[in-house]
Amino acid sequence: MQVQTTRITKLCHTKDIVTINGMLPGPVLYAREGDHVVVKVTNETPHNATIHWHGVRQMLSCWADGPAYITQCPIQAGQAYTYRFTLADQRGTLLWHAHVSWLRATVYGAIVIYPKPGVPYPFPHPYEEHIIILGDYWNKDAVQLERQILDSGGAAPPADAFTINGHPGPFYNCSTNDVYQLRVVPGKTYLFRIINAALNMENFFTIAGHKMTVVEADADYTKPFTVDRVMLAPGQTMNALVHADQPTGRYHMAMGPYQSARNVAFQSIPAVAYLQYAGRAGGHFDAAAPLLIRPAQLPKFNDNLLVKRNTDALRSLQATHLPLEINRNLFFTIGLNAEACLRPAPNQNCQGTNTSVFAASMNNVSFVQPSISVLQAYYDRIRGRVFTDDFPGVPLRVYDFVNGAPNRAPVDTQSVNDTKVFVLEYGDRVQLVLQDTGTITTENHPMHLHGYSFYVVGNGKGNFNPRTARLNLVDPPYVNTIAVPVGGWSAIRFVADNPGAWFMHCHLDIHLSWGLSMVFIVKDGKGPSETLPPPPADLPRC
Ligand code: C2O
16 A cells, blocks of 8 residues: 555645545455455655554454554654554454544545355345445645644534545535446345444435345444444444345435534535446446436434434344453543633643643543554553553542533543553453543544454443443444443443553544543463564554
């Protein structure tokens, strides 16, 4: 992969963006379960770059995970780094993306993992497979935009456009022909590999007149369920079967935002692509035929009920790795802290990423990016100078996360800026409750854990209550990103069987920039198959 500067014209603007091999979205990584993947990434731009293989389990290959300053230093201008990892026990759709500053705004692409040779899908074999990547697009340079937002302390402006496979579609200025078109043959069944690669927005996706049968999420098979609309948070992927069973014509496929807060007026233009039926004459669309056009109907931006129904329907086909007994009970609050910071006389406790600005934290720690990678510091045993291992396993303050306490500053304002990690022993069976503090947030936090998939054993509104929470220990979904409901909680479980330093963070990049992240260090086990190998010789150094 070549990291390049590419001139692009979109939405009536011409500018230079960073791409892989000049493509937006970037090239697809096709592989099979069990394959050993080798990707040499050469950086031909003046920017720092890294590539993260989002959702890849990276067994014993933490050095190839990709988040800047967590598992590697960035690949600097003119440098190269070769990522090497094995795709074990996963099949389906994932994504790769840049993992430094906001470079992933334009540096992203699909990962398609086919089952092992001779192993069929657990659903009818599709006639064709297509990738649908939801994205967003800024007329400004995204990396500069992040800087400006952090410097100003304000909120992130909305993207200039949503995109489907890089195309905004006909409803945007100068975009009549900047439309993704997919031709289908009547009567056939298609597998859509849907990815949300957007920077800062959860999104709905729908196809006029067609239903989608979801069969896989985050590279794990699910019990099939059929819906009109899906919602994906950034970092989430979904495979769905679509039957081309409608009258010949052009059907809009549309993508629009999901924002769970009820009281915000929220307007935006949907991204639209075309699902175009091939004419009767086999394969070619008959331009002379009268064209049936069906516009798509997106849900309301705050259709929480629909999202909840879809979330509840997501069940894994077989929960093979679910730990029924746990020995580590963790509880992390996640939230933004802005209110106190924005007051004219800032609260003295307010120490967000930049004092007196928006910031975010987990268990009252707003993550500070270190100057060399956490993994390197851990491996070289120089941790003390780079991070401390006292990330709290439970919040330090008792708090009513949802209702708050009248006249009391929200708990998240009392955070510290630091680089803290939580250490897990090899083999720990972890339950982690992620509790949104809901004080100012208008959206879910899509929490992503690197190097693992985890079971989402529960979701709920309000405060998590261990006595009343009902957990699904039968067929919970096995995912790498969970949209923790605003003002609610999600409980996840995983076994810490992969040594290394694993980033956990909100996949809305603006929240990541504000410090909504932490790192798990998973210690080596006893045997060689439980021990992280030394770093590759070409690992970029800071
Ligand atoms: Cu898809 Cu840490 O990211």
